Amino acid sequence: MSKAQPPQPSPPQPLTAAPTTPPRAQAPPAAPAPTNPEPVRAKEFAAKFTAKFPSAKVDWTKEHRVKLTVTPQEVGEAALFVRDSLKFDHISTVSGVDWIARNELEVVYFVGSSVTGLEDFVFALAERVPRDDPVVPTLIAVWRGAEYPERETHEMFGINFKGHPSQAHLFLPEDWNDLPPLRKDYVSPGR
Amino acid sequence: MSMAQESEYSPDSDRIMAVSLGPQHPGAGHFRIRLWLDGDYVVRSDPDPGYVHRGEEKMSEYRNYIQNVPHLERPVILDSSNILFPYALGVDELMGSKIPPRGQYLRVIMSEINRIISHMYFLGIQGYFMGHTTMITWCMGDRDFWIDLGERIGGARVTFAYVIPGGVRNDIPEYAIEKGLKTCDWFDKRMDEYEKIFFDNPMVRQRSDGVGVLSREDAVALGATGTVARASGLTFDVRKDEPYSSYGDFEFKTPVLAQGDSWARAYVALLDMRESVKIIRQALKKLPQGPVRLKLGPQPRVPAGEVYSRTEGARGEMSYYIVSDGSPRPYRLKIGVPSAKNLRILPHLLKGVHVADVPVIYWGLNYWPVEADR
Incomplete structure (x- = not known):
C-alpha cells in the first residue's frame, strides 16, 4: 500500500429528489458529418504531449482517440501530465498486448475525462517492455481505478506492476500454474 | 486471495470475524465477497470474482x-x-x-x-x-x-x-x-x-x-x-x-x-x-x-x-x-x-456499513458477475 491512496470517507450528498439534467456544453454534431473528419483535437493533444515528452511516439490519431507510446521509465510522469494538464481523470480500461514476434509486451491505459467538452475523448497511453523482463510501474497513485485492471493485466500477461499493493489472481484460479493465458505462446486446451 | 493472506488481516482475531458471502449465495450470483466484520459492521471487504471466467478474450x-x-x-x-x-x-x-x-x-x-x-x-x-x-x-x-x-x-x-x-x-x-x-x-x-x-x-x-x-x-x-x-x-x-x-x-x-x-x-x-x-x-x-x-x-x-x-x-x-x-x-x-x-467501487462503499445493507449496495452497482469475469 505504498503508493495507493486510502479511500477517503465520502460525506453524504444533499438529498435532492428531482432529477436534474445539467446543460451540456457540447453542441450536437452537425447533421451532414464528414466521412473522415480530420482528427484536429487528437493532433492537438499529441502535439502538447510530444512537446513535453519528445521521445514519445504517436501511434495513431482518430477523431475521438489518440494513442501515444512512452517508455516505462517516464510513464509515471507522463500519466501525471495526462491527468493534470490534459484533464483525463479516470481509467476506463487497461489492456495488454503480446507482440511475440517483436519479443515485447505492451500495456495500454485507456483514460477518459469527466470534464465538460472532453467526455467524448479517450486518451490511450501505452508502454512496451521486453517479454523476458516485463516490469512497469503501477499507476494507481495517478488513477485510483487502475488497481483491478492492472491486477487483471498482471495475471493474464504476466506483467509485473511494481508498487502494486496486491497482484493476487483476480479472475484466474488461485492455483493457476501455467503461462499467463493471454500470452500468445499459451495455447488453449484442445487447440 | 489465499488463506495465508486472509489470516494475516486480523488485527484482533477475537473481535474481527471473516465471513465469505457467496459464491453459492442465492443473491450474490457466481461471485464472492469476503467480509471482515466487527459485530454488525463491515470493516473491510475484498471482492473475489472469477467463478465464471470463460476466457472470452482468448x-x-x-x-x-x-x-x-x-x-x-x-x-x-x-x-x-x-x-x-x-x-x-x-x-x-x-x-x-x-x-x-x-x-x-x-x-x-x-x-x-x-x-x-x-x-x-x-x-x-x-x-x-x-x-x-x-x-x-x-x-x-x-x-x-x-x-x-x-x-x-x-x-x-x-x-x-x-x-x-x-x-x-x-x-x-x-x-x-x-x-x-x-x-x-x-x-x-x-x-x-x-x-x-x-x-x-x-x-x-x-x-x-x-x-x-x-x-x-x-x-x-x-x-x-x-x-x-x-x-x-x-x-x-x-x-x-x-x-x-x-x-x-x-x-x-x-x-x-x-x-x-x-x-x-x-x-x-x-x-x-x-x-x-x-x-x-x-x-x-x-x-x-x-x-x-x-x-x-x-x-x-x-x-x-x-x-x-x-x-x-x-x-x-x-x-x-x-x-x-x-x-x-x-x-x-x-x-x-x-x-x-464498477467493481472497483464495491470495497470502497462497503467500508463501515451494516451487514444487512451489503446486498442492497452490491446489487445497486448493477454488477453482473458473468459480464465482469468474461
Whole structure:
C-alpha cells in the first residue's frame, strides 16, 4: 500500500429528489458529418504531449482517440501530465498486448475525462517492455481505478506492476500454474 | 486471495470475524465477497470474482470476426445487443464499412430494448434485496413483454446475436413495429405505477436512502460508469458524448441524480427506461427504408489496425479494444465491460456499513458477475 491512496470517507450528498439534467456544453454534431473528419483535437493533444515528452511516439490519431507510446521509465510522469494538464481523470480500461514476434509486451491505459467538452475523448497511453523482463510501474497513485485492471493485466500477461499493493489472481484460479493465458505462446486446451 | 493472506488481516482475531458471502449465495450470483466484520459492521471487504471466467478474450483469438458474434454476447445475455454493439462498431470502423440507415436504426432499437430488459431484471432483484417482493414479480412479468418484442425482431428470446458487423442480422417484420409502439404506450403507464409503488414506498426509501453513498469525486477517481456514475451527479452517457450509430437523430435526455445512494442508483435506471421508450418510439416511427446489412461473407478480411470503440450499455460504458493484424482473426480483443469498471467501487462503499445493507449496495452497482469475469 505504498503508493495507493486510502479511500477517503465520502460525506453524504444533499438529498435532492428531482432529477436534474445539467446543460451540456457540447453542441450536437452537425447533421451532414464528414466521412473522415480530420482528427484536429487528437493532433492537438499529441502535439502538447510530444512537446513535453519528445521521445514519445504517436501511434495513431482518430477523431475521438489518440494513442501515444512512452517508455516505462517516464510513464509515471507522463500519466501525471495526462491527468493534470490534459484533464483525463479516470481509467476506463487497461489492456495488454503480446507482440511475440517483436519479443515485447505492451500495456495500454485507456483514460477518459469527466470534464465538460472532453467526455467524448479517450486518451490511450501505452508502454512496451521486453517479454523476458516485463516490469512497469503501477499507476494507481495517478488513477485510483487502475488497481483491478492492472491486477487483471498482471495475471493474464504476466506483467509485473511494481508498487502494486496486491497482484493476487483476480479472475484466474488461485492455483493457476501455467503461462499467463493471454500470452500468445499459451495455447488453449484442445487447440 | 489465499488463506495465508486472509489470516494475516486480523488485527484482533477475537473481535474481527471473516465471513465469505457467496459464491453459492442465492443473491450474490457466481461471485464472492469476503467480509471482515466487527459485530454488525463491515470493516473491510475484498471482492473475489472469477467463478465464471470463460476466457472470452482468448477464445476470440481463435475465431474469425463473424464466428466471434455469438460467443461474445454470452457474458451478459440480459444485455446481449449492447455487448455486441461496440464490437460491431469497431469491426465496421476497421473495415471502413458504411452501415445502411435502416440497419443503424434497428441496432438502436434492439439496443434500447435490451437496456429495458436488463434494467427490469436489475430493479426486480434490487426490490427483492430490499424486502419488497412485489417488485420482482412485477418486473419479471413486465420484462417478458420486451423479451417478446425482441423475439419478434431477433428470433431468440435473450441471445439475439442481432447486432453484427455490417449491420443487423435480419429486417424487422412489419407487425413488430405496431406491436412495439403498443408496448411503448403501455410501458409508459406502467412506469408511472412503478414510481408510486416502488420509489415512493416508505419501506424502500428507508432501506436505500443514504445507503452506500458514492460522492462525485470518488465516482470520477474510481472510474464509475453507467447508472452508478449518473446517480452520483456525473453526466456520462456515451450516446450523448459521442453519438454513435444514429443516436444523434433522436430526442432524449441523460437522467442524472445527485444523491449517489442506493435509491438513486435504482431510480436512475427507471428514468433511463423512460428515455429508452422515447428512443424506441421515435426510431420505430422514423424507420428509414432500405437494406439492413452489408454483404460481408462468412470470413471477412479486416485490414490491419487498432480501434477502441465504445457504446453505452445498460450498465455503462461498454468498450472494445481490437487489434487486427490483417488476418481473418483478431490479434487481440479486449472487452472493457461496465461491471468490471464498477467493481472497483464495491470495497470502497462497503467500508463501515451494516451487514444487512451489503446486498442492497452490491446489487445497486448493477454488477453482473458473468459480464465482469468474461
